[in-house]
Structure formats: structure tokens, C-alpha cells
Amino acid sequence: MEQHEISEKIREYIKAASFSSIDNLDDDLLIFKEGILDSMGLISLFSFLEENFSIQITDADLVEENFESIKAITNFVSERQK
């Protein structure tokens, strides 16, 4: 899957999963710092990524660099799929 397809899928998921109404969900927006997703949103996101991109997420992956934005998540998923 191409990077832009991955990021679009993630963007759609986050829009649907968030309780806040977001018009523009930029690739660089810090989704946890800005409160777009909360802790339940984070673990639901993990399940979404594992089921849709056939990857495994472990405790060691739980750093901001991997999940802070759509761009970071897309890079993380792409790396894992290689």
C-alpha cells in the first residue's frame, strides 16, 4: 500500500474515532497533545492498525515519535510493513 493510502486510511479512522469535531486533520497535527484522541483512542488506534495493516505493536513501540501525528503513524506503519 502506498504511503498516501495509508495516511488517508488513518486520517479517516481518527476522524471517526475522535469525539472532537475536526475539519482539518493535518498530517503534522499532534493528535494526542491537541486532545484529538485520548487513552481509549490510543489503544483503539493500536487495534485498528494491527487489524488493517497486519502489523504487531509492542510496549517498546510506545513512544511519541511513532504515534504523535498522522505522519508519524504512517511512517511507523510503512516501516513495519517492509
Added chain:
Amino acid sequence: MNAKKEKFHKHILEIKDVAKTCDHISGQLKEIVFKNLSRRGAVIGISGGIDSSVSLALTVNALGAENVLGLMLPEKDSSPESLDLAQKLADKFGIRTQIEDISGALNGFGCYTRRDEAIRRVFEEYDPTVYKMKIGIKQNPLKHSLPPAFSVTIVDPEGNEKSKLLPVKEYLQIVAASNFKQRSRMTMLYYHAEKNYYAVIGTPNKHEVQQGFFVKHGDGGADVMPIASLYKTQVYQLARHLGIPEEIIKRTPTSDTYSAEQTQEEFFFQLPFELMDLIWYGWENGYDAGEVASALGKPEEEIRNVYKNFHRKKETTAYLRKQPVVIQPD
């Protein structure tokens, strides 16, 4: 108003006159139980932990030992130490006690089977008759600001541990099943309270209430909560003044909910309580993260991360502190 605010320092939470604080709480308790609630006494669940011990001592001072019933509510995953320490506490304060083992009720609810079914979806080999288990948060809140995520750990009979991040469905099922424990305890406390025309004393401290480390209609179900506005370090100050047995004061606070041993820090709080107390005080009272960081000798970024973590926990657990919402007629 800010000009009058005390400069932040490491001892800012220290209670200056502990005897006065104890007398104030006990005075209020007496008034609330005997007058506001019109009950003849109180029932309290005692676990051998610091919070229930201090709550018990304050209740005895308020109502008299003859009007207090201590309930021990073990189940099959409870540490036997909890029962021994609770009995020691009860003996020291001269109250009546009763042991109610809730394992049978929990079996009836399917607490263990529902929980174990979810764990086996993560670890096929998990056999609850020989394995132990726990769930907890592994992230360090000082180092980053991602929301917390729970992992499940299983321990085989040889003591080898295996841990995995919990998928959302399994996480929710394990928590929902485990919460039968606190809710069964609450039901039993109210049985004894109603039988004796007593009130139920709740034992959470400030962090448990504010950060949502309690079960709605479980340990959060009570008539009065004497220490719910006290920080954990203050609870220890009161414990020493009230003569709580030393073994209880020295015991590391545990969750005593899962079969594998686990501290409260490991399960939920992620920070030692001495540090957590001070940062929470700083956050709640609007102290700048930089001022708190310099008083505690920590990088400012770490304090900012913990502030965010507190803010998030308080927001996401607001639902737990809410009373049923009554819809008004139009």
C-alpha cells in the same frame, strides 16, 4: 491573588498541625454520620492498606470503637497478608470485625472466567490454575506525553514473565470483569450497613478520586469519604500520628486485585507517590511547570509531560465522578 501564593517548595504539602487536621476530620465525620445521615455507626472495608487503616482510625475517633464494624472482604486472588494486617489494625483499635469471602459471589458473576477468557485470547497458554497475571501501565509519564496504554503480564509456574500490549476489546473485558470485585465488596458493605443501620465509609485518597483510580459504584460507592481530599504523603503523616501499626505504614501500596503481585505505581499511577503528590499540587494550584521543575530538580519538559498526563486522566475519568444525570421535564 497570585502575588499571595506561596513559593513552590518540596515541603509545601506537609501538614503543620496533624492533630488539628485529625480532630477536624473526625469532628466532621461524627456530625455527618450521626446528624446528617442519621446513622448509628459505620461499616468500613479494611484491607491492611494505609488508606483504609487511616480512615478506620479517624472513624473510631469520631464515632467510638463500639459503633464501628470492620469488614475484611478477601477473594481468591487476595494476598493473605492483607487479612493479617487488617486484623492487627482492628485489634489495635478495638473494633468488631467480620470476614466475608466474596470468591463465591465472584464465581457466580463469572468474574474469573470472563477475565481469563480475555487473557487467553492474548496468551493461549494462560492457565489460571497455575499461572498468575496482572495488568498495568509501562510508560514513564516523565519521559513522554502519549496517553497511557495497558499491558497484560502472565507469570508461569517457574516465574517467567511474558507481557503484551492489550488490544482494546480484551482490555475492556478484563477491566469490566475485574470490577466485579470492588462492586461485590460494595454490595457486602451495604448489606452490613443496612443490617446495623450504619453508614458506609469510603477509603479513597485524593489521587484515587481525582485521577479515577476507583470503580464507579464499587469502591467509589460510599456515604462519606474522610480522606478523599488528602494527598498520599499527608495520609502517611496522619497514619503516624494515629498510631497505625508500623507494618502497614511500611507496606508498599498494592492493587491487590490480580493474582500476580503488583504495586499501585506499576498498575496505574506510574510515579512514586511522593513525587506525584508534589506535581499534582503544582498542577492543581496553577504553579508554572518551570517553578515546580526547579524546586524538584527535574527538567521542565518532564513536569510538563506529567501535567498533561494529569489533565488527561482527570478529563477521561470525569464520567466516574458524575452522579446519574437527571433529565428535566420540558
